Every structure is written in structure tokens, then in C-alpha cells.
Amino acid sequence: MCMSIIELLQSQVVKAVAELYQANLDVDEVVVNHTKKEFEGDFTIVTFPLAKKIRKKPATIAEELGKKLVGISASVAGYNVSGGFLNLSLELDFWHQTFNELIESEYPLPKVDRKIMIEYSSPNTNKPLHxxxxxxxxxxxxxxxxxxxxxxxxxxxxxxxxxxxxxxxxxxxxxxxxxxxxxxxxxxxxxxxxxxxxxxxxxxxxxxxxxxxxxxxxxxxxxxxxxxxxxxxxxxxxxxxxxxxxxxxxxxxxxxxxxxxxxxxxxxxxxxxxxxxxxxxxxxxxxxxxxxxxxxxxxxxxxxxxxxxxxxxxxxxxxxxxxxxxxxxxxxxxxxxxxxxxxxxxxxxxxxxxxxxxxxxxxxxxxxxxxxxxxxxxxxxxxxxxxxxxxxxxxxxxxxxxxxxxxxxxLPTGKMKSREGTVVDADVLIQEILSISTRSAAERGELEDLTEERQNEIIKRIALGALKFFIIKVNPKKRMVFNPEESLDMQGQTGPYVQNAYVRIRSILRKTDLPKVAFGNYQMSLEERQLTALLEQFVATVEQAALAYDPSSIANYAYNLARSFHRYYHEVRILNAESEEARDFRLILINHIARILEKSFYLLGIEMPERM
RNA sequence: GGCCCCGUAGUUCAACGGAUAGAAUAGCGGUUUCCUAAACCGUAGAUACAGGUUCGAUUCCUGUCGGGGCUACCA
Structure with missing residues (x-):
């Protein structure tokens, strides 16, 4: 896999600064953010940290740097400056190329010949798990x-x-x-x-x-x-x-x-x-x-x-x-x-x-x-x-x-204490969420045409998805409050919410074949570029999460991706898109979203249902 | 007593030192002849307190207050 967009921009800024000001910069010194939605642009360079080294006003640096980047970079299409923030817009071709690379990428990443041992359970044999x-x-x-x-x-x-x-x-x-x-x-x-x-x-x-x-x-x-x-x-x-x-x-x-x-x-x-x-x-x-x-x-x-x-x-x-x-x-x-x-x-x-x-x-x-x-x-x-x-x-x-x-x-009532019998038993908890999931599946009635066996498998995935996501979305270092009722919620920032995005995509894809080619003359919309940017972050997110031993960042990533998809889904038509090209592109886009959602959840130990 | 961790909307969680602190939920108000409404849109609401460092602090430093953990010839 080649370098991420952010790494690319960092290296280009380093080059531009060297040419403009004869100053040496480390790539890590270049702060690149996603542009806030109130501003125009895809990525933002923060120029305040450069001011001391270059001895010019941040806004001046931003202006000069923006001009330079448009000149030397094939991917930067335009820029605007707001104080010390340089907002860059990237070329449409660049987005298309990025997208094509994404859909061909393979996960997991290649083997690195390193061995890690993880001890993650140390139960006592005198009581059940909680x-x-x-x-x-x-x-x-x-x-x-x-x-x-x-x-x-x-x-x-x-x-x-x-x-x-x-x-x-x-x-x-x-x-x-x-x-x-x-x-x-x-x-x-x-x-x-x-x-x-x-x-x-x-x-x-x-x-x-x-x-x-x-x-x-x-x-x-x-x-x-x-x-x-x-x-x-x-x-x-x-x-x-x-x-x-x-x-x-x-x-x-x-x-x-x-x-x-x-x-x-x-x-x-x-x-x-x-x-x-x-x-x-x-x-x-x-x-x-x-x-x-x-x-x-x-x-x-x-x-x-x-x-x-x-x-x-x-x-x-x-x-x-x-x-x-x-x-x-x-x-x-x-x-x-x-x-x-x-x-x-x-x-x-x-x-x-x-x-x-x-x-x-x-x-x-x-x-x-x-x-x-x-x-x-x-x-x-x-x-x-x-x-x-x-x-x-x-x-x-x-x-x-x-x-x-x-x-x-x-617990909402305070600490779990075995002496006081307030410990939440693992088996009891799993049983409870299974019955809630069973009940709500019955109310919705989406699964009625399936065999009981398949229904139960789906119900199990949703139930455990809710429970696991609720726990794993919290930064491991932090003490957390487990409210049994809220953990069984299936709306909002939850496992089933993300699963639902996946299920919606699968439902569309079942109705048609996946096209061979992503782009004819189709030009990606702003929202599609943002989705692409989000998808592009996946690998970096996992790498960082692994190094930090922090699965919660993957949970948050998956939630954000699902949220962006749900919104997108409401705004555009996919099967009945306005053109053949739009339809083809969108099918490939959502297919990749589903793939990344599924991968993300796999990394969290959560399985995706095909329907729900 | 000593050492360590944590205080963000009513609640549960976010935010490499970067723009007007994001979500969800609970509240209020909308959206379904249209690909799964477990969805979407709108509205209102928070950095415990006081200093300091910095162009810029939820983030770093000091103190105060509040919560938790550890400090066994236990595991």
C-alpha cells in the first residue's frame, strides 16, 4: 500500500517549504487535518507551528504555501486561506485514483514476521465469569x-x-x-x-x-x-x-x-x-x-x-x-x-x-x-x-x-461487589440481551421468511453486536459505567446501528450484479469524496489502534462510517440512480463500505448479519 | 500517610496542543406511494474550580475540591 493522503500532503508541504523558504521540516511537524465542514476544501494545513521557523505571519505562509502547492503538486487543485489555516482542495482525478486503489487493496496486510503473545483472560476457578x-x-x-x-x-x-x-x-x-x-x-x-x-x-x-x-x-x-x-x-x-x-x-x-x-x-x-x-x-x-x-x-x-x-x-x-x-x-x-x-x-x-x-x-x-x-x-x-x-x-x-x-x-448504582451480590454475571447478561434481541426481531418481522436456525443466528449476531460494541467503544484506559438497560439499546451509537448500515448495503447488492468498472465519465460528488476519504483512513486507523492497543478507535471509526453511509443512503438513489455511471459507481462504493464495516467489526470480534 | 488514575450536555461516550468542543441517548418538532424507519432531518443543552505555559489549552504544569485504585509472608 502506498502512502496515505495525509502522508502525501505532509511530504509535499515539506518539499514546498524547502523550496520556498530554504527551511528543513520534518514530516511530523506538518499538521494536516480534515477540513471542517464549515470551510471549503478537503484537507487543512495548520501553519501556526511553521511561523517561528519561517519568521512570517501564519496567514502569509498559508497563502504562499497554497500557491506553491498548486504549482508543484499534481493532486492539489486549489486552496483558500482562513487565518493560519490553509484549506486545500484536491483534484477530482486524484480522488478517482485513490478510490480505485482502495477497492483493489487487500486485507489483512502482508505478514511482517513478528510474534506477539496476548494474555487476555485469567479466571479463577471458584466462580463464573462476570x-x-x-x-x-x-x-x-x-x-x-x-x-x-x-x-x-x-x-x-x-x-x-x-x-x-x-x-x-x-x-x-x-x-x-x-x-x-x-x-x-x-x-x-x-x-x-x-x-x-x-x-x-x-x-x-x-x-x-x-x-x-x-x-x-x-x-x-x-x-x-x-x-x-x-x-x-x-x-x-x-x-x-x-x-x-x-x-x-x-x-x-x-x-x-x-x-x-x-x-x-x-x-x-x-x-x-x-x-x-x-x-x-x-x-x-x-x-x-x-x-x-x-x-x-x-x-x-x-x-x-x-x-x-x-x-x-x-x-x-x-x-x-x-x-x-x-x-x-x-x-x-x-x-x-x-x-x-x-x-x-x-x-x-x-x-x-x-x-x-x-x-x-x-x-x-x-x-x-x-x-x-x-x-x-x-x-x-x-x-x-x-x-x-x-x-x-x-x-x-x-x-x-x-x-x-x-x-x-x-454499574449505575456504583461498584460491582461480589460480597453484595451486585456482580453482573456474564451468562445471565448474554441471555438477557438474547431475549431482548429476539423480542425486537419478532416485532419488526423482517426475518419471518427465514428458517428458525437462520433467524437465531442473526438474532445472536445482533444481540452480541450490541453488547460488545457498547463495551468496546469506550477507551480501554477509562473506567466505564455499564447500564444494563442502555447496553441493550439498538438505536443510535450502537452495534446494531452499524450492522444496519451493512444490512442495507447487502440488501441492495442482492438485487443486482456488481459492475466491473467504477468510473465512466462519472464525477464524484462532495459527499462521495468524503466517504472515500473516510474509507482511505481505515488502514491508518487500524495501525494506530493496534499500536495503542485501543480497539475503541476502530469502534468509533466504524460508527462514523456507518453514519456517513446512512446519510448518503437517504440523499441519493443507488439502484435507480440518475445515470448508469452513477449507479455503477455507487454500487462499487457501497460494496466497499460494506467490506470495511465488516472488516472493522471483525477486528472488534463482532459478526455482521446479512439481514435484520 | 505515601504513590497512581479520573472529573466534558440530565445521562453514556468522542476530540495527534489547532478553527465555532463532536456524537448518542433522554426532551421537543418533523420525514415512509422511493434500494430495510434498528434510519434520516431540525431544535435545545457541557470542558469541576483558580492560576500558569503557549499565537492557540478539554489536552501540558501548579494548587483546590470531588471520585476511584494500589500500598499483605492474598491472588
């Missing part, structure tokens, strides 16, 4: 698609937190209170079943804690801490973890189970395997509904011992230090962080240790050039520390790690 996971998954999936588009080899991965205290809690609760319940006996998805036992465990623990709080031991503890925690309730809230570790009978049982697991006790391992198997069945169903998959999965149960050798080596190299009790730490205070623990005094590893080991394992296995962790911004500090530690260990890939940190998803 709305936060959905944002995580959609972001990561879209990044994978964007990088494939720009020619990378992409390895999609997840890390499953399948061991530890949390899963033992579910196991224990199931053992004690489950009566052998299974997904099939209860007709529950496995992840939901396990989630129920996790909740049940916490209920039982809370009851146990309540009773204990009335004992003499508890009251003594409270009294001796009364200065810091004057209120009894706040003291016991503060003390919950210590209670679990030091007094709770249930806590003791959980720890015993964990020890059995670590010893490899067969009965415990069997139970663990059985329950995790149920959870994976559940997760896989949810992943399937969301249309995502992984090339490789890592399991904490297999990686939790990794990383220890590195700690020992780092200790020898004085990257880390040992405290008198035998625990190993790294001091990151010179880069504005704290001391972080890497090995407990009993020699066992922590989360950070595993992450070090897992990074090494992945690099050995895949030799990636980039590794992206899609993880919520609550873990910013953890990843800063992890990357810094790997740098100090002189890992060759340390500089190629990136934490795609996304903002939490809030």
Missing part, C-alpha cells in the same frame, strides 16, 4: 485481531488460577454440604455450581465468625485494640483475615485441604480435578458464546512452582536480598515503589514469583517480540513491579512486556 471479565476478553480478542491484521503472528493465551485457598473453599463446601450435587443433577453450568459453593462457604464462615465474636477470646482481642478500632463492627471487619488464619475451624479445614493438595493426596486431587473440570466446561461455554478462543492455556497448578530458581540466582547477584527470617525481597524504592516479597520465610512462592517464572516459560516457548497482559488497572502496581524485576534480572524480553491496563466496569 462483566469485568467480558471487557477484559473483548479487549484482548480485539487486540489479537488487530495485530493479525497488521501482519503479526499472534499467540492468544489465558492463565487459569486453578489452585489455592479459593478453590479449596469451594471444594470444602461441596464436600460438607453438597450431597454429591453435579452439574447434570442440578442442571447448572459447572462454573455456576462451583460459584454457589464458594458463596455458601463464605456464608458458613460468616456465621461461624459471628458466633466466635461473642467468645471471651474475641472480646479480649477487641478490647485490646479498642484505641484503633473504637467500633466493635469495624474491628471485626478488620480482623476477619486473622480470624480465618488463626481461629476458624473452617479455615483450618481449608488449609488442611490445601496441604493435602500440595502433597498430591489422591482423593483431594481427584476431587479437585472433578470440580475444575466442571468449571472448565462452564467457561468454555461462555467463551464459545462470546466467540473467543485461546491458542495455549497456562494453569497455575502447573506454574506455581516456577520462578524460584530465578529468585535464588537473583539473590546471588544481589538483585534481591534476604531478611533475617529467611524471606526474600526486592527493594524497588529507588524507582518509587516499595519492597516486594518474592519468597516467604518458609520458602514458598507468591504471585509475583509465579509471574516471573511464567514469563520466562512463555519466552522460552514462543520467543515473542511482544507480550501483552490484558489485566485491570487495579493491578498497575503489580505489573510495574513485575516488569522492573524482570529488567533487573536482565531478561532479554523485559522491555517488550506491556500491561494493557483497562478501567473497571461500574
Amino acid at each position: 462483566l469485568g471479565h467480558i471487557r477484559n476478553i473483548l479487549l484482548g480478542w480485539s487486540c489479537a485481531k488487530m495485530y493479525e491484521f497488521i501482519g503479526y503472528d499472534v499467540i492468544k493465551t489465558q492463565v487459569v488460577n486453578d489452585r489455592g485457598v479459593a478453590i479449596c473453599k469451594s471444594m470444602l463446601a461441596w464436600q460438607k454440604y453438597g450431597n454429591g450435587e453435579t452439574p447434570s443433577s442440578s442442571n447448572l453450568k459447572g462454573d455456576h455450581l462451583i460459584g454457589n459453593y464458594y458463596v455458601l462457604f463464605n456464608q458458613k464462615l460468616a456465621e461461624e465468625y459471628q458466633l466466635w465474636q461473642r467468645t471471651d477470646t474475641a472480646q479480649r482481642l477487641y478490647k485490646s485494640n479498642q484505641e484503633e478500632h473504637p467500633k466493635e463492627s469495624s474491628f471485626f471487619k478488620f480482623y476477619a483475615n486473622q480470624y480465618f488464619n488463626n481461629y476458624s475451624a473452617l479455615g483450618q479445614e481449608v488449609r488442611n485441604l490445601l496441604i493435602q493438595w500440595e502433597k498430591g493426596d489422591q482423593a483431594t486431587i481427584d476431587l479437585w480435578n472433578k470440580m475444575n473440570g466442571w468449571v472448565y466446561d462452564g467457561f468454555n461455554q461462555t467463551y464459545l458464546k462470546l466467540g473467543v478462543e485461546f491458542d495455549v492455556s497456562y494453569y497455575e497448578s502447573k506454574t506455581y512452582l516456577l520462578g524460584k530458581e530465578s529468585i535464588v540466582m537473583g539473590l546471588a547477584d544481589k538483585v534481591f536480598f534476604e531478611k533475617p527470617d529467611g524471606s526474600v525481597w526486592v527493594d524497588l524504592s529507588d524507582v518509587g515503589m516499595d519492597e516486594k516479597i518474592l519468597l516467604r520465610s518458609d520458602g514458598t512462592s507468591v504471585y509475583m514469583t509465579q509471574d516471573i517464572g511464567t514469563a520466562q516459560k512463555r519466552y522460552q516457548e514462543f520467543r515473542f517480540e511482544k507480550m501483552v497482559y490484558v489485566v485491570g488497572d487495579e493491578q498497575n502496581y503489580h505489573f510495574s513491579a513485575l516488569f522492573e524485576i524482570l529488567k533487573r534480572l536482565k531478561e532479554p524480553y523485559a522491555k517488550d512486556l506491556f500491561h494493557l491496563s483497562y478501567g473497571m466496569v461500574d
Whole structure:
């Protein structure tokens, strides 16, 4: 693909400035915008930044530059000046040529022989996926698609937190209170079943804690801490973890189970395997509904011992230090962080240790050039520390790690809190939007002549299109509010709006054959030039979005393109155009619009329906 | 306490330091003998506050106020 229009103009301005003023300019110094609709022209050069270098008034520069560009550039037809803004109009031939190149372009872009690994899911096996996971998954999936588009080899991965205290809690609760319940006996998805036992465990623990709080031991503890925690309730809230570790009978049982697991006790391992198997069945169903998959999965149960050798080596190299009790730490205070623990005094590893080991394992296995962790911004500090530690260990890939940190998803009522039961479950949410989509499809009645199977496929695409677009249109870095009702909207700035533009085009194209040639003597209108300019931006938009790990810009691009199309569609007739040439051109134009809309949505993980 | 992030129409989101801050939704008013009205057109409405840097600030800097996160021998 040759250079974009903006790049072309930038280079021409550089040339013109060199000839006019003998001044050297970098292409990046040339600001080129699309001309605002209030002004005449296609593109606008901002001349304020040039004023200092050239030592003339911006308006004068604009005037002289405009004249020069018309002279030296075959693509610039005319110009006008408004203050420091030079508005350029491009030759019609140039537009026609651009258009012809566009419709022949091929996507994805050629392979570049670079490898990127993207971790975009890291579920715990003690509860089902929720709305936060959905944002995580959609972001990561879209990044994978964007990088494939720009020619990378992409390895999609997840890390499953399948061991530890949390899963033992579910196991224990199931053992004690489950009566052998299974997904099939209860007709529950496995992840939901396990989630129920996790909740049940916490209920039982809370009851146990309540009773204990009335004992003499508890009251003594409270009294001796009364200065810091004057209120009894706040003291016991503060003390919950210590209670679990030091007094709770249930806590003791959980720890015993964990020890059995670590010893490899067969009965415990069997139970663990059985329950995790149920959870994976559940997760896989949810992943399937969301249309995502992984090339490789890592399991904490297999990686939790990794990383220890590195700690020992780092200790020898004085990257880390040992405290008198035998625990190993790294001091990151010179880069504005704290001391972080890497090995407990009993020699066992922590989360950070595993992450070090897992990074090494992945690099050995895949030799990636980039590794992206899609993880919520609550873990910013953890990843800063992890990357810094790997740098100090002189890992060759340390500089190629990136934490795609996304903002939490809030509800209109505030934060999602599992303790308060305000978490939006992924499966429930998908089910809800499917029923809304089904209902509105029935009301509209457009699909009645299709088989039920095809209807359901279309309904699914619309429903998931609405949900996914709603989430992915927001800049990943920003915290977002998820209003369940609005997310199911299908009008305005939504997935179905964009899908509708595609469907309208497909409907027209079904009625006729695509012409072979775009232009006879046809001359593009202003609106058609603007659509062409928008289409021309597609590749640059995707490239920028990929480099910035920001799918939301593609969502906004697709929406803008759809909006321009909808307006165009109302203004011109296509099948009954005023001339054969207009008809041919427009058919090819809208065909390309449909193609780009479809591509854009593919990059967002959203499928297009043929009808709706 | 320390460190980090965020404050844009009633609401949800946009805006490489560039022209009169864009959309959507909710409100009000229109458009269908015409290719899918999940559409289109019109109307009204916002940069938390105070300074600073700049030809130019929603964007960069400082302070104030407000919201959030992190700061475990948890993951």
C-alpha cells in the first residue's frame, strides 16, 4: 500500500517549504487535518507551528504555501486561506485514483514476521465469569485481531488460577454440604455450581465468625485494640483475615485441604480435578458464546512452582536480598515503589514469583517480540513491579512486556461487589440481551421468511453486536459505567446501528450484479469524496489502534462510517440512480463500505448479519 | 500517610496542543406511494474550580475540591 493522503500532503508541504523558504521540516511537524465542514476544501494545513521557523505571519505562509502547492503538486487543485489555516482542495482525478486503489487493496496486510503473545483472560476457578471479565476478553480478542491484521503472528493465551485457598473453599463446601450435587443433577453450568459453593462457604464462615465474636477470646482481642478500632463492627471487619488464619475451624479445614493438595493426596486431587473440570466446561461455554478462543492455556497448578530458581540466582547477584527470617525481597524504592516479597520465610512462592517464572516459560516457548497482559488497572502496581524485576534480572524480553491496563466496569448504582451480590454475571447478561434481541426481531418481522436456525443466528449476531460494541467503544484506559438497560439499546451509537448500515448495503447488492468498472465519465460528488476519504483512513486507523492497543478507535471509526453511509443512503438513489455511471459507481462504493464495516467489526470480534 | 488514575450536555461516550468542543441517548418538532424507519432531518443543552505555559489549552504544569485504585509472608 502506498502512502496515505495525509502522508502525501505532509511530504509535499515539506518539499514546498524547502523550496520556498530554504527551511528543513520534518514530516511530523506538518499538521494536516480534515477540513471542517464549515470551510471549503478537503484537507487543512495548520501553519501556526511553521511561523517561528519561517519568521512570517501564519496567514502569509498559508497563502504562499497554497500557491506553491498548486504549482508543484499534481493532486492539489486549489486552496483558500482562513487565518493560519490553509484549506486545500484536491483534484477530482486524484480522488478517482485513490478510490480505485482502495477497492483493489487487500486485507489483512502482508505478514511482517513478528510474534506477539496476548494474555487476555485469567479466571479463577471458584466462580463464573462476570462483566469485568467480558471487557477484559473483548479487549484482548480485539487486540489479537488487530495485530493479525497488521501482519503479526499472534499467540492468544489465558492463565487459569486453578489452585489455592479459593478453590479449596469451594471444594470444602461441596464436600460438607453438597450431597454429591453435579452439574447434570442440578442442571447448572459447572462454573455456576462451583460459584454457589464458594458463596455458601463464605456464608458458613460468616456465621461461624459471628458466633466466635461473642467468645471471651474475641472480646479480649477487641478490647485490646479498642484505641484503633473504637467500633466493635469495624474491628471485626478488620480482623476477619486473622480470624480465618488463626481461629476458624473452617479455615483450618481449608488449609488442611490445601496441604493435602500440595502433597498430591489422591482423593483431594481427584476431587479437585472433578470440580475444575466442571468449571472448565462452564467457561468454555461462555467463551464459545462470546466467540473467543485461546491458542495455549497456562494453569497455575502447573506454574506455581516456577520462578524460584530465578529468585535464588537473583539473590546471588544481589538483585534481591534476604531478611533475617529467611524471606526474600526486592527493594524497588529507588524507582518509587516499595519492597516486594518474592519468597516467604518458609520458602514458598507468591504471585509475583509465579509471574516471573511464567514469563520466562512463555519466552522460552514462543520467543515473542511482544507480550501483552490484558489485566485491570487495579493491578498497575503489580505489573510495574513485575516488569522492573524482570529488567533487573536482565531478561532479554523485559522491555517488550506491556500491561494493557483497562478501567473497571461500574454499574449505575456504583461498584460491582461480589460480597453484595451486585456482580453482573456474564451468562445471565448474554441471555438477557438474547431475549431482548429476539423480542425486537419478532416485532419488526423482517426475518419471518427465514428458517428458525437462520433467524437465531442473526438474532445472536445482533444481540452480541450490541453488547460488545457498547463495551468496546469506550477507551480501554477509562473506567466505564455499564447500564444494563442502555447496553441493550439498538438505536443510535450502537452495534446494531452499524450492522444496519451493512444490512442495507447487502440488501441492495442482492438485487443486482456488481459492475466491473467504477468510473465512466462519472464525477464524484462532495459527499462521495468524503466517504472515500473516510474509507482511505481505515488502514491508518487500524495501525494506530493496534499500536495503542485501543480497539475503541476502530469502534468509533466504524460508527462514523456507518453514519456517513446512512446519510448518503437517504440523499441519493443507488439502484435507480440518475445515470448508469452513477449507479455503477455507487454500487462499487457501497460494496466497499460494506467490506470495511465488516472488516472493522471483525477486528472488534463482532459478526455482521446479512439481514435484520 | 505515601504513590497512581479520573472529573466534558440530565445521562453514556468522542476530540495527534489547532478553527465555532463532536456524537448518542433522554426532551421537543418533523420525514415512509422511493434500494430495510434498528434510519434520516431540525431544535435545545457541557470542558469541576483558580492560576500558569503557549499565537492557540478539554489536552501540558501548579494548587483546590470531588471520585476511584494500589500500598499483605492474598491472588
